[in-house]
Amino acid sequence: MPIFGGYTPTAAGLPAIRALAQDxxxxxxxxxxxxxxxVLSEAAIAALPAALHPPFPTYCSLVVRRxxxxxxxxxTTAELRLHxxxxxxxxxxxxxxxxxxxxxxxxxxxxxxxxxTVAETVSLRKRHYGIEARVVAGGRTLLDAVQATPGFISGNxxxxxxxSNLAALDGVPTLIAEEFEYALRDAKxxxxxxxxxxxxxxxxxxxTVSNHLPSTWTAGSWSYMxxxxxxxxxxxxxxxxxxxxxxxxA
Amino acid sequence: xRFGIFYEISVPRPWGPETERQVYANCIEQCVLADQLGFDxxxxxxxxxxEEYSHCPxxxxxxxxxxxxxxxxxxxxxxxxxxxxxxxxxRIAERSAVLDLVSNGRLDVGTGxxxxxxxxxxxxxxxxxTKATWAEIVRALPKMWTQExxxxxxxxxxxxxxxxxxxxxxxxxxxxxxxxxxxxxxxxAAEHGIGALGLTFNDFAExxxxxxxxxxxxxxxxxxxxxxxxxxxxxxxxxxxxNKIGQQTGLRLAGTFxxxxxxLVSAREVYASPSYASFGLLPQVxxxxxxxxxxxxxxxxxxxxxxxxxxxxLKGWEATGVDGVNFLLNxxxxxxxxxxxxxxxxxxxxxxxxxxxxxxxxxxxxxxx
Numbered sequence: 340m341p342i343f344g345g346y347t348p349t350a351a352g353l354p355a356i357r358a359l360a361q362d363x364x365x366x367x368x369x370x371x372x373x374x375x376x377x378v379l380s381e382a383a384i385a386a387l388p389a390a391l392h393p394p395f396p397t398y399c400s401l402v403v404r405r406x407x408x409x410x411x412x413x414x415t416t417a418e419l420r421l422h423x424x425x426x427x428x429x430x431x432x433x434x435x436x437x438x439x440x441x442x443x444x445x446x447x448x449x450x451x452x453x454x455x456t457v458a459e460t461v462s463l464r465k466r467h468y469g470i471e472a473r474v475v476a477g478g479r480t481l482l483d484a485v486q487a488t489p490g491f492i493s494g495n496x497x498x499x500x501x502x503s504n505l506a507a508l509d510g511v512p513t514l515i516a517e518e519f520e521y522a523l524r525d526a527k528x529x530x531x532x533x534x535x536x537x538x539x540x541x542x543x544x545x546x547t548v549s550n551h552l553p554s555t556w557t558a559g560s561w562s563y564m565x566x567x568x569x570x571x572x573x574x575x576x577x578x579x580x581x582x583x584x585x586x587x588x589a
Numbered sequence: 590x591r592f593g594i595f596y597e598i599s600v601p602r603p604w605g606p607e608t609e610r611q612v613y614a615n616c617i618e619q620c621v622l623a624d625q626l627g628f629d630x631x632x633x634x635x636x637x638x639x640e641e642y643s644h645c646p647x648x649x650x651x652x653x654x655x656x657x658x659x660x661x662x663x664x665x666x667x668x669x670x671x672x673x674x675x676x677x678x679x680r681i682a683e684r685s686a687v688l689d690l691v692s693n694g695r696l697d698v699g700t701g702x703x704x705x706x707x708x709x710x711x712x713x714x715x716x717x718x719t720k721a722t723w724a725e726i727v728r729a730l731p732k733m734w735t736q737e738x739x740x741x742x743x744x745x746x747x748x749x750x751x752x753x754x755x756x757x758x759x760x761x762x763x764x765x766x767x768x769x770x771x772x773x774x775x776x777x778a779a780e781h782g783i784g785a786l787g788l789t790f791n792d793f794a795e796x797x798x799x800x801x802x803x804x805x806x807x808x809x810x811x812x813x814x815x816x817x818x819x820x821x822x823x824x825x826x827x828x829x830x831x832n833k834i835g836q837q838t839g840l841r842l843a844g845t846f847x848x849x850x851x852x853l854v855s856a857r858e859v860y861a862s863p864s865y866a867s868f869g870l871l872p873q874v875x876x877x878x879x880x881x882x883x884x885x886x887x888x889x890x891x892x893x894x895x896x897x898x899x900x901x902x903l904k905g906w907e908a909t910g911v912d913g914v915n916f917l918l919n920x921x922x923x924x925x926x927x928x929x930x931x932x933x934x935x936x937x938x939x940x941x942x943x944x945x946x947x948x949x950x951x952x953x954x955x956x957x958x
Contacts, residue, residue: 425881427851580882
């Protein structure tokens with residue numbers, strides 16, 4: 340049997356779900372810049388809830404997404420996700436997130452349990468030297484990274500893994516399935532260059548970055564989907580998954 | 590129709606001092622029995638770093654042991670990872686030749702390029718290049734085996750003129766295969782004139798389409814070496830007198846395999862590249878739209894159940910035109926060893942006789958179409 344995560348959460352400090360997302364929200368113009376890197380395994384396993392398995396090697400993705408429109412206006416998010424498996428499903432377990440739009444940030448916290456914090460700057464910009472992502476909060480630069488020398492690839496070559504956010508649902512720690520659909524128009528791949536990354540500020544004080552992979556950028560539509568299921572973080576996902584509208588598994 | 594057995598050599602946690610030794614011992618015992626029962630092939634993978642899923646980084650040593658303990662069964666290195674950071678092509682040629690000699694000419698040589706970032710990243714290999722390195726190496730191997738001396742000046746490796754020795758026992762050389770997981774690789778196999786070693790669980794229609802495409806292309810192939818015009822597919826096997834028990838155990842076997850496979854990091858998952866358009870084995874045992882608590886969907890056409898059911902299933906596979914089926918017998922030791930051995934015996938007694946002489950007919954039919 341694969342290894343399970345070692346983290347047993349409490350509700351304190353978790354985003355409190357007010358109402359799980361029930362409606363699909365379509366963003367017509369979204370750009371996503373992703374930095375993927377391996378992290379040392381011992382701390383990564385310890386950071387995952389017991390419902391989830393770590394893959395090997397353990398790895399994270401830092402995802403910066405600029406939403407050009409939507410019910411809360413334009414906004415940009417930056418999320419650090421530690422990748423895992425819920426049974427045999429790929430999930431990106433969110434450790435920390437920032438947004439530059441207070442309303443969008445509140446929506447993502449309240450409807451999907453995203454541990455999102457408002458920051459002064461969360462940006463994704465094309466520069467002459469590459470595609471740049473920045474996060475500044477409390478006057479400190481938490482992320483300053485560039486996809487250098489990007490070259491075109493096919494959107495078919497890129498895979499986005501569904502998200503899993505730890506939140507308090509009715510006062511109980513719960514993994515919320517944040518699912519999405521997307522249709523990509525453009526895609527690029529390039530080398531990742533970090534000028535600054537405060538990984539502790541993204542909720543991962545114990546993780547150690549060990550091996551960078553190429554960065555990707557895409558443009559297209561992005562749709563936030565209604566929450567279909569939640570998982571008890573303390574039990575294996577096979578037994579602890581509950582579909583919305585159904586009672587908890589025995 | 591030929592039947593083989595196929596090993597990932599998966600080792601369940603917790604790993605005690607005896608765990609890996611016992612799993613290897615179980616596999617060897619199964620191989621010895623399979624030889625006695627008339628199975629045609631033992632295939633063993635080459636994988637690196639794939640915790641639990643496969644503890645088989647040196648299949649040539651496992652297969653040499655099997656060859657020493659058996660008389661008839663062929664041993665298949667399935668596959669050699671044709672990525673220079675992992676295997677230098679000269680070493681592939683040398684090891685294969687020795688294994689062919691010590692097995693008295695019973696070797697089949699599989700080739701491939703790995704589908705996981707766990708492996709490719711571990712060796713710091715570039716996933717963008719593996720298709721090209723595979724193609725270069727697979728054309729070099731037959732020359733190393735058949736030419737007295739060989740020199741190579743290519744993209745992924747070069748060597749001044751040397752005698753690559755020893756030479757294989759089989760002449761001109763052992764049959765060459767390529768692992769087929771990504772759609773279209775069967776065409777690569779056909780274009781190189783080598784066998785298609787299917788490692789995904791397709792449905793019957795998809796398999797038949799692939800076999801037809803393979804047969805059509807291989808007619809005009811540019812052979813890498815001696816033509817090996819064969820298509821094999823992979824399946825699970827659990828045979829039991831009680832169909833319900835057979836199916837339940839078989840589904841547990843398939844589910845365990847899929848669960849272990851999901852814990853790997855595929856190249857497709859983390860490294861955006863046209864070189865890796867599919868996950869490999871995984872998607873065949875996972876439903877993307879399901880929730881994690883849903884039971885995995887069984888692949889269609891699984892050879893699990895009683896002899897009658899398995900015979901019907903394999904007739905379906907035979908009708909697709911495949912020349913052979915290779916069976917996974919266990920995953921993470923979820924099936925007790927005695928039950929695996931009993932399953933093999935029952936299969937050999939009740940199912941094998943129905944296929945001994947019919948494979949050529951099905952293949953001829955597909956070729957005629």
